[in-house]
Amino acid sequence: MAKKTIGPVRREFVPWEDPEQTPFIEFRNVTKKFGDFVAVNNLSLKIYKREFFALLGGSGCGKTTLMRMLAGFETPTSGEIFLDGQDLSGIPPFRRPSNMMFQSYALFPHMSVEKNIAFGLEQDNLPKSEIDDRVAEMLRLTKLEQFAKRKPHQLSGGQRQRVALARSLAKRPKVLLLDEPLGALDRKLREETQFELMALQEDLKMTFLIVTHDQEEAMTVADRIAVMDRGELVQVATPSEIYEAPNSKFVADFIGxxxxxxxxxxxxxxxxxxxxxxxxxxxxxxxxxxxxxxxxxxxxxxxxxxxxxxxxxxxxxxxxxxxxxxxxxxxxxxxxxxxxxxxxxxxxxxxxxxxxxxxxxxxxxxxxxxxxxxxxxxxxxxxxx
Amino acid sequence: MTRGPSWFNVTSIVLGFSFLYLPIVLLVIYSFNESRLVTVWGGFSTKWYVELLQNDQLLDAAWVTLRVAFVSASVATVLGTMAALVLVRSGRFMGRSMFSGMIFAPLVMPEVILGLSLLLLFVAMDQARGFWTVIIAHTTFAMCYVAVVVQSRLVGFDKSVEEAAEDLGCPPIKTFFLITLPIILPGVIAGWMLAFTLSLDDLVIASFTTGPGATTLPMKIYSQVRLGVTPEINAVCTILVVLVSIGVIAASIATKRQQVQRERDERAAFGADG
Structure with missing residues (x-):
């Protein structure tokens, strides 16, 4: 009888099991306090290139704070964050090589879909022809071609979500941060979009970091999941390990x-x-x-x-x-x-x-x-x- | 079955509107009076409008008033918007409640006191009073109205929109001009218009802070009325009423249109969603 293992796992892609691999994103002993409240408590985490990584936890567990520290919107009280070998401390959000897709989508209401997508590219002063090419590519990728001239309020929820995604992908960031990206969609659309996100991540060969409170969503899209509780990591493992071999009552009870x-x-x-x-x-x-x-x-x-x-x-x-x-x-x-x-x-x-x-x-x-x-x-x- | 409006309703409406608008209607009618006597109807004529165009004193006063209103409204809008941004955005800081209290104090401060204190200040500074002192005084009290209007617009503002711009590589100051300002622009414009109107019809503060050569229209009208109301004044006031009405009607038509268009767009967008 063959030895039983926990499956299924993408067995050809397991950088976290290789001690030689250098992490792409690294949190080192990061702590964040808001007054007396400790949002993130002395947390260390390594995320590897081309991973689809999920931060999962209930509200107030510190997952969003952790992501916002990576984007630069919050400054750690102590500890360091590295991205691709670069220490991010002191670098303002507008100079960081990451882009974020916001929970509220945060589209610019006074700009058309095209202008929204082009905004980040214009900040880099790219030539006009290149911006146009890149915007066209993003519109095609997110199937938004016929809505290019529309304003955000003329779009449905699902279309707005795709504009937000296209806008955050347009600059080809080193890492894409997704903050509860599908929370506002209805169940059917959410499931479809989860699979689209996975396909996109594989096509673009990018590193994705998603924050979610929805365990099904995390298990569907992610290579690895970090379960968080009260500012600390409880378990970091593949979805099947988290489900079949939880390391604590909290994880066992939280997942499934x-x-x-x-x-x-x-x-x-x-x-x-x-x-x-x-x-x-x-x-x-x-x-x-x-x-x-x-x-x-x-x-x-x-x-x-x-x-x-x-x-x-x-x-x-x-x-x-x-x-x-x-x-x-x-x-x-x-x-x-x-x-x-x-x-x-x-x-x-x-x-x-x-x-x-x-x-x-x-x-x-x-x-x-x-x-x-x-x-x-x-x-x-x-x-x- | 539809019932016609009851007599009680009709009477209340007629009485209510008469109370509000009869004086203005009388003013407009008497501006076309042939007679020199304001209260005696002497037949239809536009001669007071012609005479008005030749009254340099009144025209000068009107020109001063417009310039004062324009400059003070513009400065008050810049300062008021900045104050509103600090109040909404900076969170808790030392002296925040004192700052907000002091910004809004002129709203409840009697105009006489405001005017008198400004006069004392200008005298103490040995500042010659005139065009610029009126502008400073009007800026001071109009600023708090702008701050209130812009603040209400900023409270409903999704801050992540600004974060998104910065995340995409836009520095904070540029973000303000490219993203924040266009979104809060309706509030800023409304604040400017409010400041402009307040300055336009202010009598008390202007009287305290003005000097020779900078008489505003309200002051001119008031001083002339003391010598007796002339039909010329009625004509000036009629022109003001017409200008304000046109402004109000145009603004409300524009907002109404925008709203209808927006609703139509939203319906179309949701109809298209699969």
Whole structure:
């Protein structure tokens, strides 16, 4: 049997695993305080050339402040920021080789689409013919040719978003900063645009840094994600690592849906760990090892889709098996979410999702039914904090 | 079923408008009076308008007033816009509330006190009073009105638009002239027009701060009225009323048109979105 890995990953592009690579953007011990409030706390981060990197976190976690420090709109209280080997401290925003796409788009309302896109190029005093060529190229790239003469208020939300993108790309910046770029679009348009952004980033071979609070968006577009909380990085990893191997309760809970089971370590070995759930009468056997000692309380994080739910005893041998009663069912179309009561209290719930792979089911699982929940030895992770 | 306007409504409207506009209508009518006596109708004539054109004193006063209003409104607009920018943009700084209090003080300060204090200042400075002292005085009190108007425009201004310009390589001062000023321009123009009108019809402050050779039109009219109202004054006032009305009507038509056009554009844009 082949060794199992977490996937899928663009395996040909992993500069962060190569210690020889020099980072393209580097934050070194950066701290930013607003009065007493610490927005970014002694943070160090390396981002590599041609990466699509996402800063993900709730509001007030410092992700936007971090990006604004890179653009030059905020000055770090301490620490340095490097871009392509250059120390950025003391360089005003209008001399930095990065461009930003703003959350509000920040289009110039008194200028036409063309003029908006040409604005940055005009600041560099490029010859007129070159500006015209570059603007035409950007209009083509963002499919805005027929709107070139329009003013921003004559455009729809999606078109404005594309103008903002074209304007920030026109100068071919070393890094494109995207501040919640798709927040104002409706869901369908947002999903389309996410894929367009990815294609664009690959075509232009540029480094993109996106700030978002939408975990789905971060997971869709980014090569790597940095999850932030209260001014600090909690975990920096690929989307699949973040989802399948979160390093803390915060990340496990923030990204996607998860069952967090409190358990006591019973037995430790090189091949795995055995635990006893604190609530509900069941043991958990996992191939994961842990730094916690026997008798310590830890958290076992398991995603609902990794928990199988069945009405009777499953065939073959299973390592982890829990009996429960169906407490609630949410039918979402593509999947159904089952809440199974596994302890005495009504809140002792284990969630399992099941893909609805056939339209018709004989004898479907229903409310108050006795069910058996099973999962594999490698289905979850042990978390200590 | 539509009911016609009730009699009560009609009467209130007629009474209300008469109260507001009857004096002005009378003034306009009597400016075409043949008779020398202001209150006795002697038949239709435009002779007072002809005479007005030959009255050098009144024409001089009108010319002084226009120049004072133009220069003081322009200076007040520059200073008032700068004050508004500081108040809206600089965030919290030492003495901010005192600064804003002092900018807006002339709004509530009695004109007599303002005029008197300026007079004392010019006397203390041993400054000959005339054209320039009136301009300084008008700039001082018009500036706060400009600051109020421009400030209200700046509060609704998305600061990231300026950040975007700087991010694209535009230095801050250039950003102000290329981006900020064009966007707040309607507010700045409104402020200028307000300052211009305030200067145009100011009597009290001008009387305190002016000197020989710089008599403004309101002062001239006031001093002539004390010697008795002549139909000539009615003619001057009628011309002023007509000019102001044309200005107001043109401005409101322009804004209305712009608004309609904008609404149409927005509807078209959203209709086109897939």
């Amino acid at each position: 849906d998860v069952n967090l089971i409190e358990a006591k370590v019973l037995e430790k070995a090189d091949t795995g760990t055995r635990m006893q759930a604190v609530v509900g009468d069941f043991a958990i056997d996992t191939e994961q090892t842990t730094a916690a000692s026997v008798g310590d309380t830890v958290w076992y994080a398991i995603r609902p889709e990794k928990v199988r739910i069945a009405q009777g005893q499953p065939e073959g041998s299973v390592t982890n098996q829990i009996g429960g009663i169906v407490w609630d069912i949410a039918y979402l179309g593509d999947v159904s979410i089952f809440h199974a009561k596994v302890g005495e209290d009504d809140h002792d719930i284990l969630r399992a999702t099941k893909a609805n792979i056939s339209r018709m089911v004989e004898n479907p699982i229903t409310w108050d039914e006795n069910v058996v929940l099973t999962f594999d030895r490698d289905a979850g992770v042990i978390l200590t904090g």
